[in-house]
Amino acid sequence: MARRYWLMKSEPDVYSIDKLKKEHECLWEGVRNYQARNFMQEMKMGDEVLFYHSNAEPSGIAGVAKVSHEALPDPTQFKKASEYFDPTAKKDAPRWHCVKVQFGEKFPRILTLNEMKEIPHIQDMLVLRKGQRLSVMPVDKVHFEYIVELMRRTNG
DNA sequence: GCCAACGTTGGC
DNA sequence: GCCAACGTTGGC
Numbered sequence: 001m002a003r004r005y006w007l008m009k010s011e012p013d014v015y016s017i018d019k020l021k022k023e024h025e026c027l028w029e030g031v032r033n034y035q036a037r038n039f040m041q042e043m044k045m046g047d048e049v050l051f052y053h054s055n056a057e058p059s060g061i062a063g064v065a066k067v068s069h070e071a072l073p074d075p076t077q078f079k080k081a082s083e084y085f086d087p088t089a090k091k092d093a094p095r096w097h098c099v100k101v102q103f104g105e106k107f108p109r110i111l112t113l114n115e116m117k118e119i120p121h122i123q124d125m126l127v128l129r130k131g132q133r134l135s136v137m138p139v140d141k142v143h144f145e146y147i148v149e150l151m152r153r154t155n156g
Numbered sequence: 157g158c159c160a161a162c163g164t165t166g167g168c
Numbered sequence: 169g170c171c172a173a174c175g176t177t178g179g180c
Contacts, residue, residue, distance in 0.1 A: 009178085033163075033176090055178055113179075131161045133177045 004047045005144040006039065007127055008065070008101070009054040009135040017051050017062040020103045025068055028098045028136075029076045030084045036136035040099050041071045049101055050139060050147065052127065053110065060112035061147060069100035107151040121146055 008028065010016070020026055031037055047067040053059055073094035076084035089095040116128060126137045 011178090035163090059179070133162060135177080 001044065004042070004044065005050075005139040005141055006043065006047060006067075007050040007052055007061075007125075007137050007139045009052045011055045012053045012062075013055070016053065017065075017103075017106050020051070020065060020101070021106055023103075025100055025102045027075075027100050029074045031074070031098060031135060032084065032086070032096060033135060036134055037097055039134075039136045039138060041097055043067045043070060043099050045070060048104070048144060050144065054135075056110075058110055058112040058114070060110040060114075060116065061107065061151075062110055063106040064104035064148060065101040066104050067099050068102035071097040071099050074098045108154055109151075111147060111151055119146075119150075 012018075015026065028040065031040065045067055049065040049067065050061050051063045051065050053062045074084070074096040076082040077086040077089040077094060077096045078091065079085055084096075086095055113128075116122060116125070122128070122143045125139065125143050126132055126134070127139075
């Protein structure tokens with residue numbers, strides 16, 4: 001199956017692209033939405049990810065990451081002390097799964113949500129749909145490539 | 157901090 | 169199965 005493309009949101013106060021760059025790889029734990037979880041379960045090694053900073057100043061796409069491990073049970077669902085603890089999850093029947101992602105590149109600047117709204121070529125992106133609150137969602141290849149190219153040209 | 161747009165829960 | 173209440177997300 002062909003490589004797929006995704007967008008994953010993270011609040012930079014919680015986990016930013018700089019932190020991923022430093023740690024090289026991370027487990028995308030804490031997703032507690034079934035639709036988002038299901039998308040992570042579809043992810044394959046090597047799939048590419050737009051790393052989106054949400055609830056940020058400004059919000060927007062901060063860079064690119066790559067799926068480095070396919071979905072596995074989210075360990076935080078079993079940890080009582082975790083804010084992501086889920087008492088209904090059982091070890092032999094985990095409810096939440098998450099992938100690992102690996103740092104790809106950090107854009108020279110954030111491609112802000114406001115800018116994205118002004119780019120005619122990418123208006124079909126799910127992330128721009130009003131009321132779209134998913135934290136993990138698919139992205140069309142053409143949109144992914146358009147954004148990456150745009151930000152690479154932006155350097156100067 | 158506000159609040160719209162969702163998703164989830166639970167009473168019936 | 170309906171739907172009101174509640175919780176969460178995330179832009180603003």
